[in-house]
Amino acid sequence: MPETSERNxxxxxxxxxxxxxxxxxxxxxxxxxxxxxxxxxxxxxxxxSLDPYMRGRISDAKxxxxxxxxxxxxxxxxxxxxxxxxxxxxxxxxxxxxxxxxQKFAVISAAQALRIDxxxxxxxxxxGVLGMPGITAWTGLMDICQPxxxxxxxxxxxxxxxxxxxxxxxxxxxxxxxxxAGGSRKCNYVVDTLGFDACIDHRAPDFADQLAQALxxxxxxxxxxxxxxxxxxxxxxxxxxxxxxLCGMISDFNREPHACRTLxxxxxxxxxLQGFIVSDKMETWPSIRRNLHGLLIAGKLRYQETxxxxxxxxxAAFVGMLRGENFGKQLVRIG
Amino acid sequence: MPETSERNxxxxxxxxxxxxxxxxxxxxxxxxxxxxxxxxxxxxxxxxSLDPYMRGRISDAKxxxxxxxxxxxxxxxxxxxxxxxxxxxxxxxxxxxxxxxxQKFAVISAAQALRIDxxxxxxxxxxGVLGMPGITAWTGLMDICQPxxxxxxxxxxxxxxxxxxxxxxxxxxxxxxxxxAGGSRKCNYVVDTLGFDACIDHRAPDFADQLAQALxxxxxxxxxxxxxxxxxxxxxxxxxxxxxxLCGMISDFNREPHACRTLxxxxxxxxxLQGFIVSDKMETWPSIRRNLHGLLIAGKLRYQETxxxxxxxxxAAFVGMLRGENFGKQLVRIG
Numbered sequence: 001m002p003e004t005s006e007r008n009x010x011x012x013x014x015x016x017x018x019x020x021x022x023x024x025x026x027x028x029x030x031x032x033x034x035x036x037x038x039x040x041x042x043x044x045x046x047x048x049s050l051d052p053y054m055r056g057r058i059s060d061a062k063x064x065x066x067x068x069x070x071x072x073x074x075x076x077x078x079x080x081x082x083x084x085x086x087x088x089x090x091x092x093x094x095x096x097x098x099x100x101x102x103q104k105f106a107v108i109s110a111a112q113a114l115r116i117d118x119x120x121x122x123x124x125x126x127x128g129v130l131g132m133p134g135i136t137a138w139t140g141l142m143d144i145c146q147p148x149x150x151x152x153x154x155x156x157x158x159x160x161x162x163x164x165x166x167x168x169x170x171x172x173x174x175x176x177x178x179x180x181a182g183g184s185r186k187c188n189y190v191v192d193t194l195g196f197d198a199c200i201d202h203r204a205p206d207f208a209d210q211l212a213q214a215l216x217x218x219x220x221x222x223x224x225x226x227x228x229x230x231x232x233x234x235x236x237x238x239x240x241x242x243x244x245x246l247c248g249m250i251s252d253f254n255r256e257p258h259a260c261r262t263l264x265x266x267x268x269x270x271x272x273l274q275g276f277i278v279s280d281k282m283e284t285w286p287s288i289r290r291n292l293h294g295l296l297i298a299g300k301l302r303y304q305e306t307x308x309x310x311x312x313x314x315x316a317a318f319v320g321m322l323r324g325e326n327f328g329k330q331l332v333r334i335g
Numbered sequence: 336m337p338e339t340s341e342r343n344x345x346x347x348x349x350x351x352x353x354x355x356x357x358x359x360x361x362x363x364x365x366x367x368x369x370x371x372x373x374x375x376x377x378x379x380x381x382x383x384s385l386d387p388y389m390r391g392r393i394s395d396a397k398x399x400x401x402x403x404x405x406x407x408x409x410x411x412x413x414x415x416x417x418x419x420x421x422x423x424x425x426x427x428x429x430x431x432x433x434x435x436x437x438q439k440f441a442v443i444s445a446a447q448a449l450r451i452d453x454x455x456x457x458x459x460x461x462x463g464v465l466g467m468p469g470i471t472a473w474t475g476l477m478d479i480c481q482p483x484x485x486x487x488x489x490x491x492x493x494x495x496x497x498x499x500x501x502x503x504x505x506x507x508x509x510x511x512x513x514x515x516a517g518g519s520r521k522c523n524y525v526v527d528t529l530g531f532d533a534c535i536d537h538r539a540p541d542f543a544d545q546l547a548q549a550l551x552x553x554x555x556x557x558x559x560x561x562x563x564x565x566x567x568x569x570x571x572x573x574x575x576x577x578x579x580x581l582c583g584m585i586s587d588f589n590r591e592p593h594a595c596r597t598l599x600x601x602x603x604x605x606x607x608l609q610g611f612i613v614s615d616k617m618e619t620w621p622s623i624r625r626n627l628h629g630l631l632i633a634g635k636l637r638y639q640e641t642x643x644x645x646x647x648x649x650x651a652a653f654v655g656m657l658r659g660e661n662f663g664k665q666l667v668r669i670g
Contacts, residue, residue: 227598246602259594263562267581267610275602 008033009311011102013058013068020254021055021322023315026074034107036086041113043096043106045080048311048332049127050318051161052225055253074102074314077132079116079123080334090115097126102314104334120297128329129303130292133161136278138288140223140245141166144274149174151220154237156180156230158190158199159304161329162247165292166223167196168301175221178214180230182324189327193302208233218242227251228258235262238269246275253322304328310335343368344646346437348393348403355589356390356657358650361409369442371421376448378431378441380415383646383667384462385653386496387560390588409437409649412467414451414458415669425450432461437649439669455632463496463664464638465627471613472500473623475558475580479609484509486555489572491515491565493525493534494639496664497582500627501558502531503636510556513549515565517659524662528637543568553577562586563593570597573604581610588657639663645670 007030014027036042057068057075068075078101082094087110090096096113100106116126128134147153153170157163158179167190170177179190179199190199198214200207211233218239224231227249238244252258266273295301306326308317314332321330342365349362371377392403392410403410413436417429422445425431431448435441451461463469482488488505492498493514502525505512514525514534525534533549535542546568553574559566562584573579587593601608630636641661643652649667656665 227602231598249599249602252599257596257599259596260598261592261594263566263595263598264584264587264592266608267562267584267612270610270612270615272607272609273601274607275605277605280605 006033007031009104010073011311011314013070013072013074015070016058016060017254021058021319023319025058026315028312033105036084036107038086040086040107040109041082041090041096042084043078043080043098043100043108043113044083045078045100045104045106045334047079047124047127048102048314048334049077049131050308050314050321050326050330050332051077051133052248052250052253052322054318055250055322059253075099076101077127078106078334079126080106082113095123097131102311102332104311117293121293124305124329124331125296125303127331128161128305129165129296129301130289132278133329134165134292134301135285135288136247137162137165137169137223138292139278139281139284140247140276141169141221144245144272144276145221145223145243147173147175147221150176152176152178152215152217152239153221153223154178154180154215154219154234155223155225156202156234157225157248157250158196159186159194159328160225160326161303163223163225164190164194164303164328165301168194170221171195172295172300178211180211180226186327189304193304195302202230212237221245223247225250232258232260232262235260235265235271238265238271240269242269242271244271244273246273250322306330308332341368342366344439345408346646346649348405348407348409350405351393351395352589356393356654358654360393361650363647368440371419371442373421375421375442375444376417376425376431377419378413378415378433378435378443378448379418380413380435380439380441380669382414382459382462383437383649383669384412384466385643385649385656385661385665385667386412386468387583387585387588387657389653390585390657394588410434411436412462413441413669414461415441417448430458432466437646437667439646452628456628459640459664459666460631460638462666463640464500464631464636465624467613468496468664469500469627469636470620470623471582472497472504472558473627474613474616474619475582475611476501476504476556479580479607479611480556480558480578482508482510482556485511487511487513487550487552487574488556488558489513489515489550489554489569490558490560491537491569492560492583492585493531494521494529494663495560495661496638498558498560499525499529499638499663500636503529505556506530507630507635513546515546515561521662524639528639530637537565547572556580558582560585567593567595567597570595570600570606573600573606575604577604577606579606579608581608585657641665643667 089110098113153175155163155166158181167177177196179196187199190196200210222244225248228251424445433448488510490498490501493516502512512531514531522534525531535545557579560583563586
């Protein structure tokens with residue numbers, strides 16, 4: 001149990017953003033540490049995951065999940081330690097993955113927590129390569145893109161928590177993999193460390209020309225994280241019978257939706273474009289996580305983390321992530 | 336054999352259209368009737384099919400098939416009579432379906448002709464409900480939309496050669512079917528004769544409101560023929576896990592492509608959007624045609640024709656069809 005003098009720290013949504021999110025849209029509050037009832041555990045969070053989908057949760061616009069209202073604790077995936085257990089399924093000291101949100105302590109029912117194996121991997125990997133982002137990468141690539149050996153796979157936000165896994169899986173499947181990322185540091189990492197065949201900097205003035213040169217035969221599989229102008233351009237490079245997993249449209253979060261002029265490509269090239277949300281198929285997560293865990297401990301999945309220190313830094317880190325200032329998986333280490 | 340004094344009549348593409356097609360983009364020429372060689376037949380065409388895809392063939396823009404260059408005979412599906420045969424597979428008098436283009440006589444190899452059974456259906460049905468349009472309807476609906484009983488199916492250009500078959504097949508499958516068409520005459524036909532549950536006039540000033548009212552639970556399956564503003568609106572009405580067969584985007588043929596602001600719906604509602612071209616799967620045509628033939632002679636597929644008389648009227652009829660002035664399948668009766 002935590003010391004009696006200790007208090008819970010929570011970050012609430014204070015106001016809905018209009019346009020870009022700012023740290024002022026959030027509010028830090030202290031409260032009493034909650035007490036677990038029968039069948040529940042008290043978790044002290046050690047790691048908080050920050051992910052692009054959270055932008056949708058604080059928007060008024062319709063999204064695919066229940067939103068966060070002002071005054072509520074921000075949602076988010078967390079890894080923490082059980083500090084009190086009223087469940088025979090968990091013991092004090094167990095490390096668990098859960099979605100307890102932006103707070104230091106949380107009470108959850110045993111069914112909402114997953115004990116994780118941290119003998120060979122760091123616990124926060126369960127928020128990245130072994131967590132929702134990694135499983136998102138696997139699902140969109142395998143279920144929708146269905147790449148074949150020798151095909152060309154493109155992924156944008158390529159150095160990010162999802163994109164980095166997509167591209168590495170594509171390489172393991174024998175694809176030619178071209179990434180898109182913002183800035184030469186990320187692009188160099190994507191090629192040199194992650195092993196992509198190429199990575200094009202979308203900030204380069206001749207981005208479209210560079211992209212076309214890197215894709216002389218077009219694109220068979222596109223894993224789309226960004227949307228907007230980049231997606232509009234990528235559509236024109238799709239090959240006949242190509243597939244697009246539409247995973248995110250982060251570029252449209254903070255403005256009027258981009259108007260896409262190249263939809264005709266879907267018809268002309270008989271493209272299959274499919275949106276997906278990884279939480280629709282929770283039953284597939286355990287086996288996908290086992291596969292990713294195997295690749296990770298075999299040294300076949302590299303990843304990069306950006307770590308913000310302390311829960312109070314979460315709002316600024318979240319804003320930075322939406323602007324692409326993070327490098328790889330954005331985490332908050334909770335003190 | 337034709338009389339020796341008779342000449343062939345052909346309609347050539349004279350110039351590529353810029354914007355709307357006009358009859359002046361075409362040119363009628365006379366020429367000698369061609370002579371079949373060994374393995375070939377001479378066909379006197381009786382019916383010419385006019386179809387929206389032809390607009391793509393005369394455009395400079397990339398499309399899914401080889402285009403027609405100025406000076407070449409316009410492409411098109413035809414039904415005609417064998418008037419001379421140098422193939423043991425065809426006899427004089429056989430009625431055949433082929434793609435001989437906008438001309439009165441044509442020489443084709445036996446492999447390019449299909450003898451058709453006109454005992455129970457009129458020959459020109461093989462250009463409509465039993466031809467490319469009907470098979471297009473079947474393919475997009477069954478392969479991509481995959482409607483289930485009780486689901487809501489929407490099809491635009493609902494009174495047309497493709498849309499009318501889509502909706503009637505949907506009704507036979509137990510769907511609620513809502514059509515979209517231009518004008519009250521077409522809409523009344525779609526409901527009263529074809530048996531759709533509703534049909535909304537896209538020319539009505541309150542089209543969007545009427546459409547939303549007709550679709551209180553949204554759309555499970557969309558068979559999209561039109562594109563543009565109508566498609567942009569329909570995207571916002573799609574249900575979670577819905578499917579869209581993208582068959583045509585006729586609204587974009589004569590202008591700059593419409594810029595679509597509602598693509599985010601594909602992500603939020605996990606829509607599967609797939610373009611298709613019916614000629615990609617020619618191996619499926621015979622069995623689909625048999626199915627449609629069975630429905631037709633059982634009285635379960637109704638259709639409407641607009642017939643232009645004489646090959647010389649084909650250019651004006653084609654322009655009219657692109658403007659939606661036809662009612663049902665647009666044909667040219669060749670004298």
